[in-house]
Amino acid sequence: MSHPESPDRADARLNWARAATGDEGLQLQRASVDAGFRSYWRAAPEAAGTPASVIVMDSPPALEDVRPWLRLRELLERGGVRVPRVLVEDVEAGFLLLEDLGGPTLAQVIDADNADTHFEAAIDQLLKLQAIAPPEGMGEFGEALLQRDAGLFEEWFLRRHLGLELDCDDSDRLELVQRRLMDNALAQAQVLTHRDFMPRNLMPVQPGPAVLDFQDCVRGPVAYDAVSLFKDAFLSWPLQRVDGWLARYHERAVAAGVPVPPLARFRRDADWLGVQRHLKILGIFARLHYRDGKTKYLPDAPRFIAYLDEVLPRHAELQPLAELLDARIRPALARIPA
Structure with missing residues (x-):
């Protein structure tokens, strides 16, 4: 090997x-x-x-x-x-x-002034991707994958990184929210889904941007790639701008015939998928750090806690996670040396 x-x-x-x-x-x-x-x-x-x-x-x-x-x-x-x-x-x-598509990715050239233009072009590519029928036998963003993602957060972020063993009440809180997030993902219309459609996987070339790191595409929930694009693992934007970009994507998706629900439901679906994704990425970053010796990812963990802080107050059904965050996760994070 x-x-x-x-x-x-x-x-x-x-x-x-x-x-x-x-x-x-x-x-x-x-x-x-x-x-x-x-x-x-x-x-x-x-x-x-x-x-x-x-x-x-x-x-x-x-x-x-x-x-x-x-x-x-x-x-x-x-x-x-x-x-x-x-x-x-x-x-x-x-x-x-x-x-050779050049050196910088979209993540390296995008800023507050040019983000609208770059994201409009990224939506072009996303809508083309979502218009492709997933081939027979393609993997699915289904129950098994969602359960695996949920396990990453508990095993690697909570236990390995924070040293937390949840008691019965805390486990029930987390399980309840994870179940609600999974049910939401499974209930959405299914389209071809990149699963990491974010600026570091887009190259700012013409015509483009070019899409990278697509080998893990699955049949998955329609809101997943849009929320991945605007709530990036490595780059954060004000929530008001994110909401505006999600609305713009929704408007264009409706016009393109992508099976998105009405805007209010789409916003909820995107929020909930964002929470599911943020928990998964926290687990992945911890696993990269402790298992694979790749230490550059875990320092971005506070970005995902901030994403949760933005969105959880919007949704009463996700309050058990907010309670767990305040009671156990935030104090454990505070004990970790900077």
Whole structure:
């Protein structure tokens, strides 16, 4: 098994890239890395003889099968979604040569002044994605996946990170809210769902933005990707602007024939899916930290607590979670050294 950071894998990656490009002098430099095992490498600008900048995706077969990525890329491209072009592929070795979409992601260029323009373009791509019929056999954002997501929060964030063991009353509170969140997700109209449709997975190119990290698409609730876009894991906006962008997405979704409910119900669905997603991400970030040694994610945990603080007061049905947050979670967070 070749880990992407091992010398053997580095040698194999460089040799493959040189053969794929026909440039024996080509050198690679790290472009980005996934939370998984995929990594991305750019032909160094100073590499002599490189006709154009390209990206090598390294997906070690024993750790991260590249075939789901390729299948979803083709599905999205057929539906008109802007995705990276594949120039050369070697599925057995786990290497792809891709067009270079540039350095910064949307997360790195978006700001308060240009956000409306960038999000309008992102909605363009999202509506194209949601218009694609999920293929037969595609995974579903169903009971099993929702139960797994709920378990991440309790196992990794509450127990491992905060050291909390919930008593019966606290467990009942959390279980009640998790059940309500799951029922809400399962009751929504189902469409093709990216599950991480957020600015760091969008590249600001024309036409575009280009959509990245789509290999985990499922058949899922219609509000999920919209709330992921505007309530990002790494970038926060004032709630009033988020509500406005959700209303704009809803307006355009209705016009495009996407099966969204009336606006008031859609707002509720988006809020509740946001809460479900925020709890899941807290669990994932804690797991990345403690199990995988990836320490850059967990410092963003306060962002998700702030999201919960914004939304929970709107919904009486979610107050048991607000009570748990105040009684147990916030005091435990305060005990963790900064």
